[in-house]
Amino acid sequence: MRRLYSAEYVSKGHPDKLADLISDTLLDEFIKVDANCHIACETLISNNLIVVAGEINSSANQISYEGSIKNALKICGYDRDESGFNLEDSKIIFNLNKQSRDIDNSIKNSYEFRNGNAKEEADMIGAGDQGIVIGYACNETKELIPLAHMIARSLINRIEYLHDKNILQYLRPVAKSLVTLLYENGKPKSIEQIVLSVQHIETVSNEQIEKEILNLVINENEYSYLITPDTKIFINPSGRFSIGGPMADTGLTGRKLMVDTYGGRARHGGGAFSGKDPSKCDRSGAYLCRWIAKHLVHFGYAQECEVEILYAIGVSRPIDISINCFGTEKIPITKMIEIVKNNFDLRIYSVIKELQLKKPIYADTVIKGHFGHMDAFSWERIAKQI
Secondary structure: OEEEEEEEEEOOOOHHHHHHHHHHHHHHHHHHHOOOOEEEEEEEEEOOEEEEEEEEEOOOOOOOHHHHHHHHHHHOOOOOHHHOOOOOOOEEEEEEEEOOHHHHHHHHOOHHHHOOOOOOHHHHOOEOOOEEEEEEEEOOOOOOOOHHHHHHHHHHHHHHHHHHOOOOOOEEEEEEEEEEEEEEOOEEEEEEEEEEEEEEOOOOOHHHHHHHHHHHHHOOOOOHHHOOOOOEEEEOOOOOOOOOHHHOOOEEOOOOHHHHOOOOOOOOOOOOOOOEOOOOHHHHHHHHHHHHHHHHHHOOOOOEEEEEEEEOEOOOOOOEEEEEOOOOOOOOHHHHHHHHHHHOOOOHHHHHHHOOOOOOOHHHHHHHOOOOOOOOOHHHOOOOOO
């Protein structure tokens, strides 16, 4: 049986990811001062306008908002005049309000506590929102992540390196990749096509871009052995890509959900990650589900695994958990769920504590990618024997 799977990835300089980075950089700054802060921060970028809006409950009152934003822009390469984004002339609007006391109370005084069923501290802390959260793992790569996603990301990582180190001086902050893999009998066989778009200065020729991106990015890729004579390769298929970034494309926090997760291979619960502190199950719950799925695949319970958990606002424990292994499971799903419940504490308080989520790690999730690492983040580490 033949089947195609595709995945895309974008550079940290893409306007949507830049918006993610600003939101998570601000979150990190709050966490450094107040580890118990509650933040929901959204960013919009258009031309030289940056709008930051959200809800905050924190004891921190000396956060350098503008300094944090400028640092995020610098990391992405927007501190250079030729980037097309004038950092000094940009207008920054803040609309940050205090978090609703009702939401704050639902976190600090859980449904179980209010009904006299809290037996320990972990029962007293409720989820900061309702949510469907999903995590996924498969045994296609050592990182237990879909191969197409890994290839798409590795291509962008290489382009970012060439840009950040100024090796290809004509590159600008934005790059996008799209990779399609051919599978036969459930196994990846070859790369069907690669699409790479890189922002560049006006004066460089298409021929130079195509030649150097092919030689320094595609042919140097660790997965290039999957390229065949039939692989279709498109480099800047639009013809020119000299105008890019916020000058050409509005950026918005949370608009690259498939890039943030598994390249479309798994479902998504719907909630974005960036700008949200770990009391929001959209983020902490999704990290938990990935952690569980990775353990189940690592220990051979399945070749492919998708974990879904449902949380209700103000309730400490999830209201449901389900697992789908797409027919690759080695034991019954009911037994697998029992193993999960016996080895993982699914309460939000415990998730935050065990995964050490009250640390300023969130800007790194935007830069590195939330998933698909050996041990960059706590939810990527195999830490239990199950």
